[in-house]
Structure formats: C-alpha cells, structure tokens
Amino acid sequence: MLISSEKIYKAADYLRLSKEDGDFSFSSKKAESDSISSQRKIIERFVAQQPDIELVAEYTDDGYTGTNFERPQFQKMMEAVKAGKINCIIVKDLSRFGREYIDAGRYIEKIFPQLGVRFIAVNDNYDSLKFSTSDSLIVPIKNFLNDSYCRDISIKVRSNFESRRRNGEFVSNYTPYGYLRAPDDKTQLVIDEVAGEVVRDIFRWKVEGMSPVTIAEKLNARGVLSPSEHKRSLGINYKTAFQTNARSKWSPKSVIRILTNEVYTGVLIQGKRTTPNYKVKHTIIKDEQDWSRIEHAHEPIIQVREFELVQKLMQEDSRRASGSDTVYPLSGRVYCGTCGTLAKRYSVTNNGAKYAYYTCPNAKKDGSCEKRRISEKELESTVLAILQSEIKLILNMEKALNQIEELAWEHRETARLDKAIEVKSAEMQKCRTMKVSIYEDLQDGLISQEEFLQMKDGYSQQISEIEQDIGKLKKERAMIQDGVANRSGWLSQFREYQNLPSLSRASVVNLVDKIELYPDKKIRVVLRYQDQLANMVEFLREQDATKSVPEAEVS
Ligand SMILES: [Zn+2]
Structure with a gap:
C-alpha cells in the first residue's frame, strides 16, 4: 500500500x-x-x-x-x-x-x-x-x-x-602463552614453566638485538612448539594423533604479540574490547581509561624494567628503515649533534675489506648540515671506553652513597620524584582546563565542530600520555619507599655491566640514551638515568663525600 x-x-x-x-x-x-x-x-x-x-x-x-x-x-x-x-x-x-x-x-x-x-x-x-x-x-x-x-x-x-574483572580474576577464554590456569582456581594464572622459559628467551634475544623475524627462525630451528602447538600439546589427552600433522610454526607476528603483551609483567588488562550491544557481533576497542587494569594480578615472567626497555626498542625498530633486519650495537642510538637527525650507517667495501661509518644524512644529501664522519669501529671502541669509565665512576659514587645514611638518600630521591609528579600534575590540569574551554569555544561558535573534535582528540592524547608519565613516576616513588630502588633500581643496571669487556647491544640499550656526533670525530655520550645521576651527584656533593662529577663527554 x-x-x-x-x-x-x-x-x-x-x-x-x-x-x-x-x-x-x-x-x-x-x-x-x-x-x-x-x-x-x-x-x-x-x-x-x-x-x-x-x-x-x-x-x-x-x-x-x-x-x-x-x-x-x-x-x-x-x-x-x-x-x-x-x-x-x-x-x-x-x-x-x-x-x-x-x-x-x-x-x-x-x-x-x-x-x-x-x-x-x-x-x-x-x-x-x-x-x-x-x-x-x-x-x-x-x-x-x-x-x-x-x-x-x-x-x-x-x-x-x-x-x-575488578576482582582481578581472569575471565577471558584465552590463556596467554607462558601461563596456565591454576588447577584449583581457574580464574588465576600461574606460570607454565616450559613456555615461560621461552618467553624469557624471546625478551632476552630482543634486548640482544635480534629482530622478531630472527627470533621466530631461531625458535623454529630449535623445534620449540609455537603457541598454538604448545596449547595442543597440553590438551594431548583430548586430541588424536593425526590431528597434529600440519604444524603451525612461530611467526614474527606471534613473537611481536608476546613482546608487547603486558600480561608478562604481572599486569592483568581486561575489558579492552566490548560489543556495542548484544546484536552487534563486531567488537570495538574501548577508551584506555575504561580498561580494567590490575597490577600484581599474577606472578610476572618479565620484569617491568625489561618490558619497558623492549617497548622502547620496538619503537626504535619501527622507526628504522624497513628491510634493514640486522641490528648493530649502536643501532638507533647515534644522532647528529648539530641537527638532531638520526645518523645513518653506511657500509662500503674498500680494497676487499668491509668498512662501515656513521654520518649525518643531511650533510651527505644536500650539505644542509656540516660534514662529520666516524668509522663504526672507532665509534664503538670510544663508546666502550666511555661506558667503562662512567660505570666505574658511578659505582664508586654508589659506594660513597652506601656510607651515608640510607634514609637521607631516600628522602632526596622521593623529593625529586614528588617535584616531577607535581610538575606533571600541573601540566595535566592545564590540559584538562583547555579541554573544557574548547567546548565553550564550540558553543560560542569560535571554532567549528571539526576543529573542536580535532582539538579534543589532541588534548585527550596529551592527557593520557601525562597520566602514563605520572604512573611511572609514582611507581618509582613506591619502589624507593619499599627500599628496593637502591638495590635493584636503575643503579643495578650499571652494576650489571661493571666488567664490560666489549660493547654489546644489551649494554648500549640499557645504559645509553643517545650518542651525538660532532665534526672532527667529537662525540658526546648521553647516558640513560640522567635525572637520577645528576641527583646523585648533587646529593654527594652536599654530603661532601666526593667531589667527582661524571663527565659524559670526550673529545
Ligand atoms: Zn646533521
């Protein structure tokens, strides 16, 4: 009709x-x-x-x-x-x-x-x-x-x-590789010793400079069962033998999935996805603030510090030009000191001998930056020498520190972190105020709907980044108050490498923030933990325990 x-x-x-x-x-x-x-x-x-x-x-x-x-x-x-x-x-x-x-x-x-x-x-x-x-x-x-x-x-x-979820129970149907359900409580995760060891290997290899491709190849060469095959092997009682002929292998993707999964640090993140309602089958990713996140939900396989390091490395890897699968000890750490661009490694063959050097890509490309060039060999040996002396100096400072009352040092560190948290909080407050004010601007017709949405996204992004920073600072503060920071915190990184015979990828990644190249083969090595180091030096100076200052610069 x-x-x-x-x-x-x-x-x-x-x-x-x-x-x-x-x-x-x-x-x-x-x-x-x-x-x-x-x-x-x-x-x-x-x-x-x-x-x-x-x-x-x-x-x-x-x-x-x-x-x-x-x-x-x-x-x-x-x-x-x-x-x-x-x-x-x-x-x-x-x-x-x-x-x-x-x-x-x-x-x-x-x-x-x-x-x-x-x-x-x-x-x-x-x-x-x-x-x-x-x-x-x-x-x-x-x-x-x-x-x-x-x-x-x-x-x-x-x-x-x-x-x-709020109670820290594991409600997903999926058990992450490396963990098992506790036999007496299916909602709790316990470490699967076999797979857990593989997870540790994967993280260690990544820190040592292997790419996900290489790691996957290595696992397959060793005959390590892939996550799905491993799961199948655990449920062997329920499967017949002929189901196992088409074996799935480790792929770079499955390696990356493990390297980026925070579950291995003992954190349980659930409720990332939701279905808008029961009718809609597809899932959407919820805002990060709506995720349920529980720390210390289960025993960690990987320490937070190592996990964070690997995330940093993965970011650097993704910045590097695709196709370059090999990682050198200094990969992603060498910069031009003048223009700040990531220095490029060039490989040449001279009289049948292979030779590699680092230089500023802008100097080479169009001469927009001053020329500088240092051979990889020379750069590596200089960085190694600097690291060796810095480590020695820092560990000497640590010794001096140990002779001073521990509480004084703790107060000092706590005060430093409180200050940092205060600065970040003020920054966050500013972002929040701005976020509200753009809504008023929209209502007053000062900005368009499109501009509003764009700005709103920008502020949300900024706020969540600041939140993460504050979270890290608070974690560090809690560690100090637990008395673990001095023994296993950032200083332990230097202790670990106190006898450094050669420049390994792991030592560079763990200790060096960046290396800057200047003309005439001058270099500057910026160590990680600059804030902590500066704080320690200042503290020791005040305590008059030592007059030495770490000098991370050579000519
Ligand atoms: Zn440059």
Missing part, C-alpha cells in the same frame, strides 16, 4: 522515559540516546520527511514504566484519539510505547486499527500503513519482545564479567 499524498495525518508524538526500564542503568550514552529531547528530535526529523504527516500534539510520560499503560499522558492521548483530534501516533521505538507484549500488541493489532490510527515506531521501521496483514504485524512486535529479553540477559552477563 502506498501513502496517499492527499491525506494529511494529524500526528502526536509520544515520548517516554523511565528509570525502572533501565534507561539510565548502564551508561550515560544510553541515557542520552533515549532522553526525551533526543526522542523528540528523532521523531521531528522523521516527520519532516513525511509530506502526509503533520505533528499537532506531543504527550510525554516522564518517569513512567513501559510495563503497563496506566500512564497519565498516554491516557490523555487516547482521549484525543477518540475525540478525533489525532489519527496518527509516532514513537521513537516500540519499547518507548510499551514493554509488555500482550498489552502493546492489543493496542497495535486491535485498538489502533479499529480507531483508524496509524502507528509508527521510527527506529524499528514499523509503520502500520505499510503492514496490511496481521501476519506481518507480528514480526516487529516479536522482535521487540525478543529484544527486551535478550537485552536483559546481555546486561546481566556483562555486568557480571565487569565485577569479576
């Missing part, structure tokens, strides 16, 4: 909102989508496109449940229908009209047709004018009924998961 363009329907929009129906229960987004004003907007937008409908009245039952029809405005609307003032009722969706199938169905299937009322549920695509048989009428109503049933189940299941 087609809509007659002559006939003008006198329509009423019917709006309803109720707490009891869970309209506010699970997220502010949901409440917003069902708010009275948004219901009205949806209906008005719909009517604007209907030449045969004229909106003449509005009835709003705010705070009345949809499980019965004893609602004052609904009753008033029915009087208007009977008085012939309106002959069309429009709701946003069927659940706004009613939540009880029997009553709602009685109105839609019997009463409205008898009274000649056209009934429209915009979002359910239901229009009584377009459904002539009672059969087709039932379909959307049935869907609606299923809907409310499913919705309830879905909410219950979800909230149950969420509360378990």
Whole structure:
C-alpha cells in the first residue's frame, strides 16, 4: 500500500522515559540516546520527511514504566484519539510505547486499527500503513519482545564479567602463552614453566638485538612448539594423533604479540574490547581509561624494567628503515649533534675489506648540515671506553652513597620524584582546563565542530600520555619507599655491566640514551638515568663525600 499524498495525518508524538526500564542503568550514552529531547528530535526529523504527516500534539510520560499503560499522558492521548483530534501516533521505538507484549500488541493489532490510527515506531521501521496483514504485524512486535529479553540477559552477563574483572580474576577464554590456569582456581594464572622459559628467551634475544623475524627462525630451528602447538600439546589427552600433522610454526607476528603483551609483567588488562550491544557481533576497542587494569594480578615472567626497555626498542625498530633486519650495537642510538637527525650507517667495501661509518644524512644529501664522519669501529671502541669509565665512576659514587645514611638518600630521591609528579600534575590540569574551554569555544561558535573534535582528540592524547608519565613516576616513588630502588633500581643496571669487556647491544640499550656526533670525530655520550645521576651527584656533593662529577663527554 502506498501513502496517499492527499491525506494529511494529524500526528502526536509520544515520548517516554523511565528509570525502572533501565534507561539510565548502564551508561550515560544510553541515557542520552533515549532522553526525551533526543526522542523528540528523532521523531521531528522523521516527520519532516513525511509530506502526509503533520505533528499537532506531543504527550510525554516522564518517569513512567513501559510495563503497563496506566500512564497519565498516554491516557490523555487516547482521549484525543477518540475525540478525533489525532489519527496518527509516532514513537521513537516500540519499547518507548510499551514493554509488555500482550498489552502493546492489543493496542497495535486491535485498538489502533479499529480507531483508524496509524502507528509508527521510527527506529524499528514499523509503520502500520505499510503492514496490511496481521501476519506481518507480528514480526516487529516479536522482535521487540525478543529484544527486551535478550537485552536483559546481555546486561546481566556483562555486568557480571565487569565485577569479576575488578576482582582481578581472569575471565577471558584465552590463556596467554607462558601461563596456565591454576588447577584449583581457574580464574588465576600461574606460570607454565616450559613456555615461560621461552618467553624469557624471546625478551632476552630482543634486548640482544635480534629482530622478531630472527627470533621466530631461531625458535623454529630449535623445534620449540609455537603457541598454538604448545596449547595442543597440553590438551594431548583430548586430541588424536593425526590431528597434529600440519604444524603451525612461530611467526614474527606471534613473537611481536608476546613482546608487547603486558600480561608478562604481572599486569592483568581486561575489558579492552566490548560489543556495542548484544546484536552487534563486531567488537570495538574501548577508551584506555575504561580498561580494567590490575597490577600484581599474577606472578610476572618479565620484569617491568625489561618490558619497558623492549617497548622502547620496538619503537626504535619501527622507526628504522624497513628491510634493514640486522641490528648493530649502536643501532638507533647515534644522532647528529648539530641537527638532531638520526645518523645513518653506511657500509662500503674498500680494497676487499668491509668498512662501515656513521654520518649525518643531511650533510651527505644536500650539505644542509656540516660534514662529520666516524668509522663504526672507532665509534664503538670510544663508546666502550666511555661506558667503562662512567660505570666505574658511578659505582664508586654508589659506594660513597652506601656510607651515608640510607634514609637521607631516600628522602632526596622521593623529593625529586614528588617535584616531577607535581610538575606533571600541573601540566595535566592545564590540559584538562583547555579541554573544557574548547567546548565553550564550540558553543560560542569560535571554532567549528571539526576543529573542536580535532582539538579534543589532541588534548585527550596529551592527557593520557601525562597520566602514563605520572604512573611511572609514582611507581618509582613506591619502589624507593619499599627500599628496593637502591638495590635493584636503575643503579643495578650499571652494576650489571661493571666488567664490560666489549660493547654489546644489551649494554648500549640499557645504559645509553643517545650518542651525538660532532665534526672532527667529537662525540658526546648521553647516558640513560640522567635525572637520577645528576641527583646523585648533587646529593654527594652536599654530603661532601666526593667531589667527582661524571663527565659524559670526550673529545
Ligand atoms: Zn646533521
């Protein structure tokens, strides 16, 4: 049946909102989508496109449940229908009209047709004018009924998961490689000694400079079972032998997945993904602040420090030109001291002998930077000499430190971190204020919607970065108060390399922040832990324990 363009329907929009129906229960987004004003907007937008409908009245039952029809405005609307003032009722969706199938169905299937009322549920695509048989009428109503049933189940299941997540229980179906479920408590992860050792190897190799490709090859060459094969081997009782002939192997991807998974540091992150609702099968990634994150949820396989180092290395790897799979001890650490560009390593063959050197790419390319060039061999031996002397100096300072009352040093370190946290917090506050003010700017018409969204994203990004920084500083502070920082904190990195016979990738990555190249083969080595080192030097100076200052510069 087609809509007659002559006939003008006198329509009423019917709006309803109720707490009891869970309209506010699970997220502010949901409440917003069902708010009275948004219901009205949806209906008005719909009517604007209907030449045969004229909106003449509005009835709003705010705070009345949809499980019965004893609602004052609904009753008033029915009087208007009977008085012939309106002959069309429009709701946003069927659940706004009613939540009880029997009553709602009685109105839609019997009463409205008898009274000649056209009934429209915009979002359910239901229009009584377009459904002539009672059969087709039932379909959307049935869907609606299923809907409310499913919705309830879905909410219950979800909230149950969420509360378990908050308790640090492992609710995912997936057990990360390297862990097993505790036999007596399936919600707890325990280390799988076999796979856990492989995870440790993978991290160690990465620090030593191997690429994910090389690591995967090495694992396959050693005959180490891939994560899926390993899982299969654990469930061997349930599988028949012939299922294992097509063996999956280690891939660079599976290596990367392990190298970037924070679960190995004992952190449990869950609830990263969600389905918008039970109807939609695809998942979306939630905002990071909505993730559930629990530290010390299970025994770590990898120390936080090593994990963070590997993340840093992975970032450097991704910055390096693709195709260069080999990692040299100084890869990603050498920069031009003048223009700050990552120095480039060139390899040449001279009289049959291979020779490599580092230089500023800008100097070579268009001469926009002053020339400098140092052979890799020379650079490596200089860096090694600097490291050896720096380590010696730092460990001497540590000795001096140990003779001073430990508490004084702790106070000092704590004060340094407090200061840093204070600075970061102020920065964050500023970002938050700016984020609010751009909303006002949008309202005042000073910026466009597009600009607003762009700026909002920018500030959100900045805020989350600052949050991460603050988190790290707080962690460091907690370590000091636990008394572990002096023994196993950053100083232990230097202790570990106190006898450094040659320049290894691991030592460079662990101790060197960057190496700057200057003309005439001058170099400057910036060690990691600059703040900590400077603080220690200053402290020792004050204590008059030593006058020596680390000089990370040679000519
Ligand atoms: Zn340069």
